[in-house]
Amino acid sequence: MTAIDSKPTSRISRRDFIKVGAATAVAGAGLAALKSADKPLTVQTVPLEETVVKTTCALCPSGCGLNVRVVNGKAVKVEGNPLHPLNQGVCCLKGQTALEVLYSPERIEHPRIQTGERGSGDWKEISWDEALGIVASKMAGLRSSGKAHGVALMHGDLCGEMRQVVQRFMQAYGSPNVISRESLGEDAARMAMWFSQGVNVLPVYDIASANYVMTFGGNLLETSRNLIGYLGAAAFMHRGRPERGKLVAVHPRRSVTGIKADEWIPIRPGTYGALALGMANVIINSGLYDENFVRDFTFGFDDFTDTDGNSHQGFKSLVLESYTLDRVSAVTGVATDVIARVAGEFASNRPAIAVMPTEAGELSSGSALYTALAVHALNALIGSIDAKGGAIVQRFPDLKDWPYYMPDSTALVGGSKERVDGAGTQFPLAISVYQNVPERILAGEPYPLEMLMLLNANPAYDMPNNGRCVEALLKVPFVVSFAPTLDESAAHADLILPASTFLEIWGDDYLEGTGFPGISLRRPVVEPVHDTRDPGDVLLDLAHRLGGPLAEAFPWTSYKDLMLDRLSGFDWKKFEANGNWSQLVYFNAVPGSQAWNEVVGRDRLNAPKDGRFDFFSRELFALLGSDSSQACLPHFEIPSTLADSTAGALEYPFLLVTQPLITQSQEWQGIIPTLExxxxxxxxxxxxxxxxxxxxxxxxxxLQNNDRVWIESAADRVQAVVRVRAGLWPDAVFLPPGQGHRTLVRWGRYADDNFVVGTNPNALIEFSSEPLTGLAVSGPARVRIYRV
Amino acid sequence: MTRWGMVIDLDKCVACQSCTAACRMENNTPVAGKNQADMGRTILWNEVLPLANSESPDASEMLIPRPCMHCDDPPCVKVCPVQATYRTDEGVVLINYDRCIGCRFCTVACPFQVRYFNWFEPEWPEALKAHLNPDPEVAPRPRGVVEKCTFCVQRLRKARETAQAEGRPFSATDYVPACVETCTAHARYFGDLDDPNSLVSQLAASPRAFRLQEEMGTKPKVYYLKQG
Known part of the structure; x- marks a missing residue:
C-alpha cells in the first residue's frame, strides 16, 4: 500500500465487530437462530484494514470515476464515485466486474518470448530488462538502417495523454504508422462531424434536455461511446423531469435499446441513410425546418453557383427530387406514414436529436460516411447544433504545450513516408484504415513491414478475413504485443509485454460525454498483482533506451511524472479529493457569437471558417475537386449486398446483423466470468x-428454439444456438459479437479444458474498406443457415 | 418498526444488468461455469429476466430485474421444516445457512424462483478468491444450502455500526443495498415502507405501481412501476 496515501477508515475493533455483526445478522431470527449460536455466523480471523481509493475506470471509453473498497490490500468491491460528473455515483456492470479483470487467472504474469515457431505457444518467461533490451535493439537496428518507417503500431482505445504519447513516440522514432481501431466504426461519426460541422471530434448528445431522441442504430443504451451518461439521461428524460421526452430506436432488431425506447422502428439492414434523407424530405416539404438557422448558419441548403461559375445542386433540391416517401419506403421497408409521422414528430418536438450510429456493422454498407452525414443533417435542419438538448461538442481542457524536441533526419524522412494502411494515399480522406493493414502487409505495400506493435488491439479477432490476418501477422518479422491476456493476436506475436490493468497504474483520462472539459485521475488501487507494466511506462523506457530525439521528446522517467507535469496547471488538491477535475457547466454557443466559431468550422483545413454548417461539404469539395458535386452532399446508394436478385442473394438469403452487447468489454472479452x-x-x-x-x-x-445451426457466409461458417424472435427484420439474422475466444481456465465444475465460448461473428465477414474514407465495410454480410 | 422495501421503476430501468453484477460482487455468489449454467444452475440473486408477451399483437417484450420479493407473508418460511429461513422483525427474509438441510422445499414454494441451491462447494479459480467480499455475512455458502437476496444485510449492519460510532440514531436512509447504489438509471429506490413520508412508500402508492404475482397473496415488498 505504499503507493497509496489514503487513510484507513476502520473504526471498530475486531471484537466489537464480531459481536455487533453476529447480533445484527441474526436479529429477529428468534429461537431458531439462537439455537445455532454455538457455531457463530462470523468466522472473521483477520482485522479489516479498510480504505476507499478513487480511480477511473478503463473498461470502456466512458471513463467513469470509481470508488474501490480495499480491505487488507485486496480490492474487494467497486462502486461509482459520487463526486464524478460523468457517472455521479453509479457504476455499470463492467465496472462492477473490474475486480475479475484485476485478479483474472488468465492474465499474463511476466514478459514472455515465443521460442518455437510463431503461434506454437512455446513461451519462455523473461525479465522486463531483457524484453525491453530485445525491443530496443531491434528498433535501434531498424532505425539506423533507414527502415524506421517499417515499424507500425496498431491501437484500440487509449486514455488521456496516452493518445499523444503514442503519436509522439512514433513521430520521434520516424514512423507515420500509428493506426487506430476507430476506422471499424467511430471514425464515420467523427468524419461526418468534420465534413459537415467542421469540428474533428466524436459527437456528444445532450439527451437529458432533449424532447425527442431518434437513435439510428440499436446500441445507444448498450455500447455507445458515452454510455453511462446516456443511460442516466434516458432515464431522466423519461421520468426525471416534468415533461416526458420520447426515445425512438431505428434498428433491424429490437435490441435492449429498442425495448426500453418508446418506439422501435424496424428497418432493412444498412439503409439508415435513406430513412434520414426521407425524413429530411418530409421536414423540408412541410416547412418544419428551422428557416432562420438554415438561412444564416448553414451552407449548401439551396442550389448555388461557386466562384468558378459552376452551379451545384443544394441539399433541398436533392432530397426533394430523389428521396420521396415512396422511394425511401421501398428502400428501407419503413411504411410511408411512419416516416412522415416520425419526421413530423422530430421536427416539431424540439429540442430533438438524431443520433449517428457509431458501431461497426451498424452503418457500414459501403457508404458509412454519407449515412452519418445524412443523419447529422437532420440535426442541422432543426437547429440542434450545439443547442440545449441537441448535438453538442466535447471540449477539452487546455494543457500546457508539449516540450519541444529536435527531430533528426531519420525522424523527418521516416515520418513523411506513405502510411502502411494507405490512409492519405489509397484512401485520401482516411485518418486510419485498421482493417486494411493485413492486406497491405500480405501485398508488401507500400514497403515491407519490419515490426508491428499491438496496443489494446486484437486484429486477428476483429477481422480474421478468413485467416488472412493471422497470415499477415506471421509475415511481419517481429511482432510485439502489449496484451494483458493471451488473445488471438498475441498468440502469434514474438514478444508479449503484458500491460497492467487500470487498477494498478497511474493515468489520466479526458472527461468525454459531458460536453464540458475535465480530466479524471487514475491511480493504483492495489500493489501490482503480477510482474506487469503500464504501456505508457514501457514506451518511455524504450524511448530512453533508444536515445536521440526519442529521449529528448520524453524527458520524464515514468508515465506518472509525465502526467503530473502535463497536469501541473491544475489544482492537485481537487484531483486528490474528487478523483477528477472539471468545469462542471457546459455553455451552449449562441449561433453567430464568438463561441460559435469553436463549435462550427473550428477544425476546417480547406473550407472557410465562416460559422456555417455544411449541408454541401466544402471540405470534401476542396479535397475531391470540382467534378465531385454529388459526393459533397449526403446521399444514399443501395449497397450491392442488399439487392435481393443477385446470385449471392439466392445462395445466402439472410442479412447478418451484429451489434455489441453491454456485457462485452472490448479489451477483456471472454475472460470475465460474471459477464459471461x-x-x-x-x-x-x-x-x-x-x-x-x-x-x-x-x-x-x-427451426425451433435451442436448435444448433451453422451460419455460413462466403468467408466462413460458425455454430450457434437458435432463438426465434418476433422483434427482428424478417430477412435478417442477428449474431452478437464478443464471443468465440479460447479461454484457458476451467471456469466451474465439469468444464472442458480450453473450451471455446460461443462464436465470433467477425469470421463471417470479409472486411473491406470504402474507397474514399477507408472506413470498414463489414456489413450487412450475406449468410445462410442450416442445421448442424 | 422499519419495514424494508424496494421500488423498481421500469420506465427508468435500462436493463443494463449492473444490479446483477453488483449483487454478485457484493454477496460472493459463485461462478457457475458453462456446464452448470447450461443446467440452469447459475446463482444470480438479482437477475434481469426477459419476458415475452406472446399474446400481444406486436409481441412486446419486457425486461424485469428480479430480486427476492421479501414477502410479508413468505411461503418459503412456511414450508421450511427446520426454521432455517425466517422473516426478521424488519420484514427481511433471511436464511440461517447453518440450519438449512438443503431439502429445497422453499425453492419450490417460492412463486418468484429467487432461491438458489448450492449443488456443489462454491469454487473460484485461486487467483479470483482475492476479490471476495470479506464481510462475514456473505462468506461463501457451503454445499447443500439454499441462498438468495438478503437486501444486503451486511450493509445494514455496517450502517448501524457507523451510526453508533458517530453517536447518532440510525435512519432508514443510511443504507441501500448494492444494486440500488449502483443502478445506472437511478431506477431503484429503497427504504422504509412503513414510513408514510419515505420515497418508497409514496412510490408504492403510485398508480403505476404493481407487484409480481400479487394474486398469490404473498404480499411482496418489491414494487415495480410500469414502463411507458
Whole structure:
C-alpha cells in the first residue's frame, strides 16, 4: 500500500465487530437462530484494514470515476464515485466486474518470448530488462538502417495523454504508422462531424434536455461511446423531469435499446441513410425546418453557383427530387406514414436529436460516411447544433504545450513516408484504415513491414478475413504485443509485454460525454498483482533506451511524472479529493457569437471558417475537386449486398446483423466470468452465442428454439444456438459479437479444458474498406443457415 | 418498526444488468461455469429476466430485474421444516445457512424462483478468491444450502455500526443495498415502507405501481412501476 496515501477508515475493533455483526445478522431470527449460536455466523480471523481509493475506470471509453473498497490490500468491491460528473455515483456492470479483470487467472504474469515457431505457444518467461533490451535493439537496428518507417503500431482505445504519447513516440522514432481501431466504426461519426460541422471530434448528445431522441442504430443504451451518461439521461428524460421526452430506436432488431425506447422502428439492414434523407424530405416539404438557422448558419441548403461559375445542386433540391416517401419506403421497408409521422414528430418536438450510429456493422454498407452525414443533417435542419438538448461538442481542457524536441533526419524522412494502411494515399480522406493493414502487409505495400506493435488491439479477432490476418501477422518479422491476456493476436506475436490493468497504474483520462472539459485521475488501487507494466511506462523506457530525439521528446522517467507535469496547471488538491477535475457547466454557443466559431468550422483545413454548417461539404469539395458535386452532399446508394436478385442473394438469403452487447468489454472479452453469466440477456444465453432468426425464417427452415445451426457466409461458417424472435427484420439474422475466444481456465465444475465460448461473428465477414474514407465495410454480410 | 422495501421503476430501468453484477460482487455468489449454467444452475440473486408477451399483437417484450420479493407473508418460511429461513422483525427474509438441510422445499414454494441451491462447494479459480467480499455475512455458502437476496444485510449492519460510532440514531436512509447504489438509471429506490413520508412508500402508492404475482397473496415488498 505504499503507493497509496489514503487513510484507513476502520473504526471498530475486531471484537466489537464480531459481536455487533453476529447480533445484527441474526436479529429477529428468534429461537431458531439462537439455537445455532454455538457455531457463530462470523468466522472473521483477520482485522479489516479498510480504505476507499478513487480511480477511473478503463473498461470502456466512458471513463467513469470509481470508488474501490480495499480491505487488507485486496480490492474487494467497486462502486461509482459520487463526486464524478460523468457517472455521479453509479457504476455499470463492467465496472462492477473490474475486480475479475484485476485478479483474472488468465492474465499474463511476466514478459514472455515465443521460442518455437510463431503461434506454437512455446513461451519462455523473461525479465522486463531483457524484453525491453530485445525491443530496443531491434528498433535501434531498424532505425539506423533507414527502415524506421517499417515499424507500425496498431491501437484500440487509449486514455488521456496516452493518445499523444503514442503519436509522439512514433513521430520521434520516424514512423507515420500509428493506426487506430476507430476506422471499424467511430471514425464515420467523427468524419461526418468534420465534413459537415467542421469540428474533428466524436459527437456528444445532450439527451437529458432533449424532447425527442431518434437513435439510428440499436446500441445507444448498450455500447455507445458515452454510455453511462446516456443511460442516466434516458432515464431522466423519461421520468426525471416534468415533461416526458420520447426515445425512438431505428434498428433491424429490437435490441435492449429498442425495448426500453418508446418506439422501435424496424428497418432493412444498412439503409439508415435513406430513412434520414426521407425524413429530411418530409421536414423540408412541410416547412418544419428551422428557416432562420438554415438561412444564416448553414451552407449548401439551396442550389448555388461557386466562384468558378459552376452551379451545384443544394441539399433541398436533392432530397426533394430523389428521396420521396415512396422511394425511401421501398428502400428501407419503413411504411410511408411512419416516416412522415416520425419526421413530423422530430421536427416539431424540439429540442430533438438524431443520433449517428457509431458501431461497426451498424452503418457500414459501403457508404458509412454519407449515412452519418445524412443523419447529422437532420440535426442541422432543426437547429440542434450545439443547442440545449441537441448535438453538442466535447471540449477539452487546455494543457500546457508539449516540450519541444529536435527531430533528426531519420525522424523527418521516416515520418513523411506513405502510411502502411494507405490512409492519405489509397484512401485520401482516411485518418486510419485498421482493417486494411493485413492486406497491405500480405501485398508488401507500400514497403515491407519490419515490426508491428499491438496496443489494446486484437486484429486477428476483429477481422480474421478468413485467416488472412493471422497470415499477415506471421509475415511481419517481429511482432510485439502489449496484451494483458493471451488473445488471438498475441498468440502469434514474438514478444508479449503484458500491460497492467487500470487498477494498478497511474493515468489520466479526458472527461468525454459531458460536453464540458475535465480530466479524471487514475491511480493504483492495489500493489501490482503480477510482474506487469503500464504501456505508457514501457514506451518511455524504450524511448530512453533508444536515445536521440526519442529521449529528448520524453524527458520524464515514468508515465506518472509525465502526467503530473502535463497536469501541473491544475489544482492537485481537487484531483486528490474528487478523483477528477472539471468545469462542471457546459455553455451552449449562441449561433453567430464568438463561441460559435469553436463549435462550427473550428477544425476546417480547406473550407472557410465562416460559422456555417455544411449541408454541401466544402471540405470534401476542396479535397475531391470540382467534378465531385454529388459526393459533397449526403446521399444514399443501395449497397450491392442488399439487392435481393443477385446470385449471392439466392445462395445466402439472410442479412447478418451484429451489434455489441453491454456485457462485452472490448479489451477483456471472454475472460470475465460474471459477464459471461449475464451475457445474452435477450436470448437468455450464458457462456455461449445465439443466433436470432425471425418467425418467417424459422417457419421456412423448420427451426425451433435451442436448435444448433451453422451460419455460413462466403468467408466462413460458425455454430450457434437458435432463438426465434418476433422483434427482428424478417430477412435478417442477428449474431452478437464478443464471443468465440479460447479461454484457458476451467471456469466451474465439469468444464472442458480450453473450451471455446460461443462464436465470433467477425469470421463471417470479409472486411473491406470504402474507397474514399477507408472506413470498414463489414456489413450487412450475406449468410445462410442450416442445421448442424 | 422499519419495514424494508424496494421500488423498481421500469420506465427508468435500462436493463443494463449492473444490479446483477453488483449483487454478485457484493454477496460472493459463485461462478457457475458453462456446464452448470447450461443446467440452469447459475446463482444470480438479482437477475434481469426477459419476458415475452406472446399474446400481444406486436409481441412486446419486457425486461424485469428480479430480486427476492421479501414477502410479508413468505411461503418459503412456511414450508421450511427446520426454521432455517425466517422473516426478521424488519420484514427481511433471511436464511440461517447453518440450519438449512438443503431439502429445497422453499425453492419450490417460492412463486418468484429467487432461491438458489448450492449443488456443489462454491469454487473460484485461486487467483479470483482475492476479490471476495470479506464481510462475514456473505462468506461463501457451503454445499447443500439454499441462498438468495438478503437486501444486503451486511450493509445494514455496517450502517448501524457507523451510526453508533458517530453517536447518532440510525435512519432508514443510511443504507441501500448494492444494486440500488449502483443502478445506472437511478431506477431503484429503497427504504422504509412503513414510513408514510419515505420515497418508497409514496412510490408504492403510485398508480403505476404493481407487484409480481400479487394474486398469490404473498404480499411482496418489491414494487415495480410500469414502463411507458
Amino acid at each position: 453469466e449475464c451475457y445474452g440477456l435477450q436470448g437468455n444465453v450464458k457462456w455461449d452465442s445465439w443466433v436470432e432468426v425471425s418467425q418467417k425464417a424459422a417457419d421456412a427452415l423448420g
